[in-house]
Amino acid sequence: MQTNDKIPLAGKTLEELQEIVDQYGRPKYTAEQIAGWLYTQRVDSIEEMTNLPKTFRQELERSYTTGWGSPVETRISSDGTRKYLFRTLKGGFIETAYIPDQKRHTLCVSSQVGCKMGCTFCMTARQGFQGQLSAGEMLNQVCSVPESQQLTNIVFMGMGEPLDNLGSLLKTLTILTASYGLGMSPRRITVSTIGLLPAMQTFLEKSNCHLAISLHSPFEEERKQLVPAQKIHPLKQIIDAIRSHPVDKQRRISFEYIVFNELNHSHKHVKALARLLQGIRCRINLIRFHPVPGSNLRPPSNENILTFKEELEGKGLITTIRRSRGEDIQAACGLLSTAFDASHLT
Numbered sequence: 001m002q003t004n005d006k007i008p009l010a011g012k013t014l015e016e017l018q019e020i021v022d023q024y025g026r027p028k029y030t031a032e033q034i035a036g037w038l039y040t041q042r043v044d045s046i047e048e049m050t051n052l053p054k055t056f057r058q059e060l061e062r063s064y065t066t067g068w069g070s071p072v073e074t075r076i077s078s079d080g081t082r083k084y085l086f087r088t089l090k091g092g093f094i095e096t097a098y099i100p101d102q103k104r105h106t107l108c109v110s111s112q113v114g115c116k117m118g119c120t121f122c123m124t125a126r127q128g129f130q131g132q133l134s135a136g137e138m139l140n141q142v143c144s145v146p147e148s149q150q151l152t153n154i155v156f157m158g159m160g161e162p163l164d165n166l167g168s169l170l171k172t173l174t175i176l177t178a179s180y181g182l183g184m185s186p187r188r189i190t191v192s193t194i195g196l197l198p199a200m201q202t203f204l205e206k207s208n209c210h211l212a213i214s215l216h217s218p219f220e221e222e223r224k225q226l227v228p229a230q231k232i233h234p235l236k237q238i239i240d241a242i243r244s245h246p247v248d249k250q251r252r253i254s255f256e257y258i259v260f261n262e263l264n265h266s267h268k269h270v271k272a273l274a275r276l277l278q279g280i281r282c283r284i285n286l287i288r289f290h291p292v293p294g295s296n297l298r299p300p301s302n303e304n305i306l307t308f309k310e311e312l313e314g315k316g317l318i319t320t321i322r323r324s325r326g327e328d329i330q331a332a333c334g335l336l337s338t339a340f341d342a343s344h345l346t
Contacts, residue, residue, distance in 0.1 A: 008067025008089070009038055009046075010143070011136025013171060014180045024059060035180040042143050044068055067136045070144050071096075081326030084145055085338070088113060088137055092130055093338035094159055096141040099325050106153040109141045110336070111169060112160025117194055118228040119214075121258060123292050123330070123337035124159045133160070135171040142176070154184070157192040157212070159336050163199040173207050186210075187250060194227050195238035204245045212285070213238065215255040217264045218272035239276060253282045258333070260289045261298040265308040274315035284312060284319045287333050 009017070017031035030052065037049040046052075046061045071084035072093075082098040097108040113130040115122070142154060154176065156162040162169050169191070175181035176189060186208040193200055194214045204211065215235075217223040224230040247253055255277070259265050273284070286309055289299040300308075305321060312319040327335070 006061075006065040007063060008134075008136045009034065009064050010067030011134050011139055011168075011171065011175070012038075013174055014178065020064070024056060026056060030056075032180060038066060039143070039175065039181045042068065042148075067140065068144055069140055075329040077326040077329045079325055079328075081329065082145075082147075083326060083329050083336075084141075086137075086141060086144075088131065088133065090131055094133065094137075094141075095336045095338055096145065096158060097326055097336070098145055098147050100147075101325075104152050105147060105150045106155060107142060107145065107147075107151050108158045109138055109154060109156050110158030110160055111138060111156055111162040111165050113338070115160045116164060117161050119194070119334075120226055120228075121260070121289060121292065121295065121297055122334045124334075126292070127159075127337045132165045133168060135168045135175065138168065138172040139175060142182070153188050153190070155190045155192065155212075157190070157333070159338070161194060161196065162191050163193045163196040163203060166199045166202060170203070170206055173209055177209075187252075190252075190254075192256060194229050195233050195235070195241075196229070197233050197237055197241060200238070201241050201245065204241075204247075208251060210252040210254070212254045212256050213242075215257050215284075218269060218276045222264065235276075239280075242280060247281065249281075253280065255282060255284050256287060257284055258287045258289050259300045259305050259308060261300045261304070263297070265300060265304055267311070270308070270311045270315060273312065274317060277317060282318070284317055286319060286321045288321075288324055290324065290327055290333060290335055292334065 014031055014035055017034050018028060021030040033051055034049065037043050043049060044066055046057050046064065046066060049057060072087050073085040075083045080100050084096045086094050086096060088094060092113040094110040094113055096110060099106045099108065111133055114127040115124045116129040117125055119125045142148060176184050177186050190210040190212050191203065192212040192214060216226050220235055223235055242253060286305055288305060289297055291299060309319045309321055
């Protein structure tokens with residue numbers, strides 16, 4: 001990521017690019033040309049935008065830069081997952097995970113440096129909150145990984161709570177799906193959240209991308225122990241907000257459910273989940289807990305998680321067990337963190 005005083009063009013919408021070219025007295029279509037170079041060609045420098053007049057490129061370069069930046073480190077898992085380390089504009093670090101699976105190529109994108117939510121099972125939460133990412137920094141993860149052109153799906157499930165950075169998130173989603181941007185279908189993009197309100201309602205109104213709710217327990221008090229933000233955003237209000245917003249058949253609502261040994265997979269949990277989600281067209285994704293240092297929580301046995309899945313399906317709930325990927329490089333769910341000494345990179 002370029003960190004000089006120039007303004008990054010990456011992350012600008014077409015309207016914002018038009019405002020920039022207006023300042024230079026250039027024709028309106030110039031903004032579309034710049035967007036093409038940024039989001040289709042993904043050039044590294046303004047000098048490479050060869051259909052722009054040379055004098056204009058020189059003027060633009062005095063104040064602006066493309067904003068793209070390559071990963072500074074790469075780790076490769078035995079299962080093919082790759083974890084990339086990016087430097088942010090303010091000098092921090094974020095992690096991004098690329099997950100190949102036959103014809104599906106998924107990128108797990110971060111939205112913040114660290115996180116404010118304090119979930120007890122998450123390494124990112126233990127890092128604490130260190131800053132918001134701009135739309136350009138989110139897009140840079142998508143456009144600068146080596147597998148960028150192969151990506152079929154994007155999930156905002158990396159570091160941070162996406163809806164706690166709503167403005168930058170919505171701008172990123174706009175550019176990802178716009179014809180002048182990356183032109184992705186919103187059906188290929190999923191945003192995960194613990195259920196921040198009213199940001200979640202705004203997201204449902206302004207975006208057609210899929211929504212994944214981090215649930216983990218159907219019981220308010222138990223969920224509060226796992227997800228402290230439950231105190232501010234109660235589960236009942238989250239579910240009521242989903243019920244009150246019509247979801248078409250093309251949009252998917254899923255509930256991410258990390259399973260902990262002898263904690264949240266009993267018969268009473270099955271019954272409570274069936275009551276809680278009754279009438280909501282959704283899917284439950286069961287995720288095996290990945291142990292984090294200093295935690296008393298433990299992962300369930302294969303038998304227990306399979307039994308839990310079968311009991312949920314017996315209640316009519318579509319349920320899948322998400323296969324763990326990249327655990328050996330700390331790229332699996334809940335393990336992303338840049339709370340380490342990166343002095344060798346400065």
